[in-house]
Amino acid sequence: MTTTVQPSTDALISSTQRTIGILAKRSIRNIRRLPSAFFPALAMPIFNMIVFAGTFFAVTKIPGFPTDRSINWYMPLGIMMGAAFGGVGLGFTAIRDIETGFYDRLRMTPTSRLSLVLGPLTGTLVRIVMMTTIVIVLGVALGARFTGGVLGVLCLYIAALGLATIGAGWGLGLAFRFQDMRGAAVMQLSIFLVMFLSSAQVPLNVMTGWLHTVARVNPATNILRLARVGLVDVGNPDHLSWNAVWGGLVAIGVMAGLTLTFAVRSLHRLND
């Protein structure tokens, strides 16, 4: 006997939400159960912020540098580095799950493949919010000032979550393609290259030669600009205007779309 079941749209949405919720819950629960995996991801952005701001404080003396506080420049960089690596970290988790066979268990269920990507991604984004909040609080305590107010803080969160989403899509896609730790090396290298071939260390207007050209077309530059918009460039009439943020939002939209598509397509290819 066959029972044909045609669930309603509401039921499908509810089922998808539950799937995303429980997979996110698994990821968040592991902060407590596997702190050794979370705390380095929190320590790295704090370390980057303090070390870069302290070591390169003289960078603010460069003519045209958009802030007189080095921590205003390097706090967003620390957060963005943390967000990027936190995102690709999801790829590391996926590799572990593939190698232990746990991912097979997920793939053998009839739940949508998109949910299998969005669930863990949601958990990662919660971690990124926690990391961003902690680094901001610490950064402000160390002298960072949000001249752009609440809107500036919001832009930093959007940039961090956007970059984490891009990193997660990229990391998951690579994990599903390589299915072992070979993927991890590619994840790390690619994030380093994308971040350091951008305006991570200095603004575009003080860069020259090929580095300037690469950084100008690198989407990470626009996302970093969005992240810093509430902390730098106070004298600029475009400060916190639509002009200053649209490039970052478009970069996030396009890159997140591309990397998440890469992740879902790669997940389907696991069957090959």
Add this chain to the structure above:
Amino acid sequence: MRCIGKTERVNNAPIVAEQLVRHFGEVKAVDGINLTVNQGEIFGFLGPNGAGKSTAVRMLTTLLRPTSGTARVAGFDVVKQADDVRRNIGVALQDAAIDPLMTGFELLELQAVLYGIPANKMKQRADDLLERVGLTAAADRRVGTYSGGMRRRLDLALSLIHQPVVLFLDEPTTGLDPMSRLTLWEEVRRLNREGTTVMLTTQYLEEADQLADRIAIIDHGRIVREGKPADLKRTVGDPTLLINVSRAQTDSAKTVLARFGELRPTAEGTLGVGLKGGAERVAEVVRALDEAKIVVEHLELSQPSLDDVFAEATGHRLEGAENAPQAG
């Protein structure tokens, strides 16, 4: 068979494979298998490591796309109707793929959500399954603290959360102690009595013999024998007389044994012959060996086993079969 699906299903047999092939580069892991598992059967897939059992199961459970050929499980095509197949099967894979950081209950909860079981039924279903596999007391412990047997039982419970009509068990007792094996066997029999069709892969002869209504012997990606264990054993015919002699006398012992029947593949250091006439001729063989001045260190008459069937079909013994832990 009560199958749940969103698309139309064909064929009533729970598992049907036709010319199923899977290549990994140049390696033919599964090389054109045809298979039908009937409703309510326990079907055993017997073969050594690397024979293609797990690859075949991965194709039948939608984890791996076949290179060619077709397969239908619960009436649905494993490639074109993969989600419908997934709704109707339960799978416990070889390595009990369980997140050690989660508790038994959390894993059941996760599995229930992934199968779309309503929240109001989830708790009761999880509790019932935990009780069924004897893990109620350990439900809130992290799985990392479970023994191998407990993990297997939890794996079985996870595969049953959505009440599947077809259950795949990939080497379910590998690495388990004899008591845990017996417990798992009993649970598989109970599930089968309740109407679940079971396909299990194993490299243990005893497991296939004890559990399976029918078996297929797979070697180098091909099914070399298929049928009821008793029927297959009958095809081998005569019992096997096994003897051990010193290495120096091996060739002359072979010559003597060949007079009493066909020599059969055996474990290294042992000689075997299919003894025509059975037990009544053992004394005659002993006299002939004695006359040839061959010192017999050990002699044993073995009734036909699935190992003999395997040896007869493939020309070699099932590697590791002798080392299977004894149970029952």
